[in-house]
Amino acid sequence: MGWDEIKQFISSAGEGLRADRERALLCAAYETLARRSELVALELRDIEFWPNGTGQALIRRGKTDAEGQGRVAYLSRETVKWLRIWLEHAEIADGPIFRGLIGRGHIGDALHPGSIAPIFKRVAQWIGMPARFVAEVSGHSTRVGAAQDLAELDIDLAAITQAGGWKSTRMPLQYADKINAARSGMARAAAATGRDESVSGEE
Numbered sequence: 001m002g003w004d005e006i007k008q009f010i011s012s013a014g015e016g017l018r019a020d021r022e023r024a025l026l027c028a029a030y031e032t033l034a035r036r037s038e039l040v041a042l043e044l045r046d047i048e049f050w051p052n053g054t055g056q057a058l059i060r061r062g063k064t065d066a067e068g069q070g071r072v073a074y075l076s077r078e079t080v081k082w083l084r085i086w087l088e089h090a091e092i093a094d095g096p097i098f099r100g101l102i103g104r105g106h107i108g109d110a111l112h113p114g115s116i117a118p119i120f121k122r123v124a125q126w127i128g129m130p131a132r133f134v135a136e137v138s139g140h141s142t143r144v145g146a147a148q149d150l151a152e153l154d155i156d157l158a159a160i161t162q163a164g165g166w167k168s169t170r171m172p173l174q175y176a177d178k179i180n181a182a183r184s185g186m187a188r189a190a191a192a193t194g195r196d197e198s199v200s201g202e203e
Contacts, residue, residue, distance in 0.1 A: 001120060001137065002145035006030055008127040010082070017089060018101055022123060024079075024086035025098055029116075029142040032057050032073035033164040036113040036139040042097045044087070053077040059165065071165050113139065144175045151176035 006026045013019035029039050038059045046058040055075040075083070083097070090099070096110035111119075116139035124134045124141075143164060150160045151172075160172045190196045 001026075001030075001124065001141040002149045003030060005124070005127060005129070005145070006142075009123050012127065017105065017107075020082070020086040020089050021098065021101065022119060023082040025116075025119065026123065026142060027079035027082050028057065028075070028097075030146050031075055031079050032059055033143045033146045034059055034073075035143065035165075036116045038165075039116060040096070040098055040111045040113050044092065044094050044097060047075075047083065047097070049080055049084070053080060055080045055083075071162075073163070147172050147175040 009026060010023050013023060025039070028034070028042070032038070034042070041060060042057060046060060047055060048057075049055045054077055057073045057075055058070045059073055060070040086092075087097070090107050092099070092107070098111045100108035100111055100115070102108050117137065120139065120141050121134055121137045124137045129137075147160055147164060150163065151157075157169050157172060157176075160176075161169050164172065166172060
């Protein structure tokens with residue numbers, strides 16, 4: 001689930017606490033490339049809002065973070081805006097950022113890692129993704145989508161690996177396979193020789 005899909009949800013989700021949470025959750029998950037466990041572990045103390053409207057998040061827990069030192073992720077103005085809206089409307093002053101919702105207005109405890117995939121699947125359904133794609137959505141879909149978006153923007157592999165907290169480049173390379181195929185030597189050759197132009201008779 002890349003930024004294009006997240007933008008669709010942001011513009012169509014409407015109002016209410018659930019929409020507020022999902023906007024903030026998607027934006028934070030995407031920009032931090034956080035794993036499910038890291039995402040639900042985020043607390044207010046881990047977020048720093050800067051005067052220029054941007055910010056940063058400290059990702060404290062991760063299966064590759066043996067010393068517990070964490071990693072720092074950049075937060076854009078867009079993400080900070082939705083985080084602030086969610087925190088204000090949910091009246092969260094400390095503790096876990098992303099929490100369950102009971103009914104329409106009651107805020108529960110921190111989300112469980114297992115609740116992330118169902119939320120992402122509901123988002124995918126909401127924006128009209130085909131059923132076969134919705135079935136493939138998982139709790140790390142924003143992580144994959146962010147890695148692919150970065151690869152498409154020609155962000156170097158080392159930066160992508162660092163952003164996602166990976167130990168090696170193996171997984172980022174795997175996630176970027178589709179992007180790499182579209183930019184392969186054969187793809188460039190097809191464009192150069194006209195094989196990717198419209199087939200005769202087609203409009």
